[in-house]
Amino acid sequence: MTAEGYERRRSFLIGKAKPNAIVGRNRETGELAVLVVACALAMIAAFVLPTLFLKILMIIGLPAAGAAVIFLPYRKRTLYRWFEIDRSYRRLLRSGQARYASAAVEAGTRLGGRPLPVAGPPGIGRVRWLTANFGPDKLAVLMHLDRGTVTCTLEIEGPGVGSRDAEDQEALVDRFGTLLRHVANGDGFVTRLQMLARTLPADPDAHAKDVLRRGDPEAAQWLRDSYDHLASMVSTSSEQHRAYLTASMPYTRELATEARVMAGGADADHGLCVIMVRELTDICARLADADIKVRRPLDVAALASLIHSMYDPEHPIDHFEAMAERDAWPAEFDGSGPLFLRAKTRESATGEPWCHATAWIREWPLTPVSVNFLAPLLVHTPDVIRTVAVTMDLEPTEVAIERMLTEKVNVDAEDRRQAKLGRIDDPRERAHSSRVDLRGEDLAAGAAGVNLVGYITVSSRSPEALSRDKRTIRASAGKSFLKLEWCDREHHRAFVNTLPFATGVRR
Secondary structure (H helix, E strand, O other), X not given: OOOOOOOOOOOEOOOOOOOXXXXXXXXXXXXXXXXXXXXXXXXXXXXXXXXXXXXXXXXXXXXXXXXXXXXXXXXXXXXXXXXXXXXXXXXXXXXXOOEEEOOHHHHOEOXXXXXXXXXXXXXXXXXXXXXXXXXXXXXXXXXXXXOOEEEEEEEEOOOOOOOOOHHHHHHHHHHHHHHHHHHHHXXXXXXXXXXXXXXXXXXXXXXXXXXXXXXXXXXXXXXXXXXXXXXXXXXXXXXXXXXXXXXXXXXXXXXXXXXXXXXXXXXXXXXXXXXXXHHHHHHHXXXXXXXXXXXXXXXXXXXXXXXXXXXXXXXXXXXXXOOOHHHHXXXXXXXXXXXXXXXXXXXXXXXXXXXXXXXXXXXXXXXXXXXXXXXXXXXXXXXXXXXEEEEEEEEOHHHHHHHHHHHHHHHHHHHHHHHHOOXXXXXXXXXXXXXXXXXXXXXXXXXXXXXXXXXXXXXXXXXXXXXXXXXXXXXXXXXXXXXXXXXOOOHHHHHHHHOOOOOOOOO
């Protein structure tokens, strides 16, 4: 206990939204509509059909069919969930948009030397690339015209999972919470942050190649044999971990007005860049307070190289010489596969494309976890090329408190209803109620409202290797108390959520 009588929590709980619908829980409007239509058709059939047998059959069968569509498990989901996915997938195949070939070679350049823009693969949408001055560096500002957002990306140093003790990690989490609270409750335009953790296996032969290139060929044979023996005794298997932070602003009427004012009669795009630089400067100051070092802002070449490396992991992230915005996209893209997508670039070492599969984090930990609960997924999974993206949609504390109070009222009413019916108290419901109370205490202390969504993309050279890596990632996610669901038949859209675009959260 501290001097104030407050014991510091050594574990953390992630809130779980559990709203109550009219029929059942967590039911969307479309699901309720299916049930209502089924019951309405049953009532109409009772008046229209002539025979008693048909009336009874329709009265019982139609509501049962509607309930089966909504509740019956089918391929780990329900018929209702699969209907729109299958319909969109078939429409994608019929339209021929599942296959993409880059037009970068034939696009040409303008007279001023600027390359003409090239459309991205399916799921990317229309993107405009802008450049802003961020101190002595350049910053790439992306306007996502279809989504109505403006984003930019910083490369940061990772949180150091496993390299800090528990107290330092907890202090780091508290300071990062201060950053989220400042962004959510401030008067800025940034409403969404995305953390990207990119993991690539390092080249195990890099040291041998360096010795071959810089070594002395006239060295004594016994010295070279001794050095080879020493190198063989040292493990050369390692990974490189890169972390990025993406800030996103929704393109609203207020932002457009502010951009025109900041532009001062010039192009409104310039005003958007000025606003983004101002917002990012404030975020960088808060990151410094949170002990998170900013390595560099990503300009057009660096951001294009990062995106390109996600389609082709053989492309070095830091190799951004002569990279332009149209070089971010792969040369060929095939999203017609139901279990994974394929991407190929012109500089690939082999003719075979890379295979990518994306899963979304369906369920976060429901039990108290330590601050390093993601370590098995981020660090302890060697030789798997993966990208973990967590997008945080921020809302002011007052809005989050009102939403929490509504949920608390629903939880208490459900508890009283279950008690009147004499049903046994479900410990899961009791745990959920405690999570709501804990979240209310955090919000009352000034914490920001955060809506989380997480996606994981796994990349491999072949479908067989991808299946093996998917099993490895699922096992690692289980150790982190996460439940994954692979985005089959919609990988072309889910893959975009692990790019530095701050997508994945539905408002």
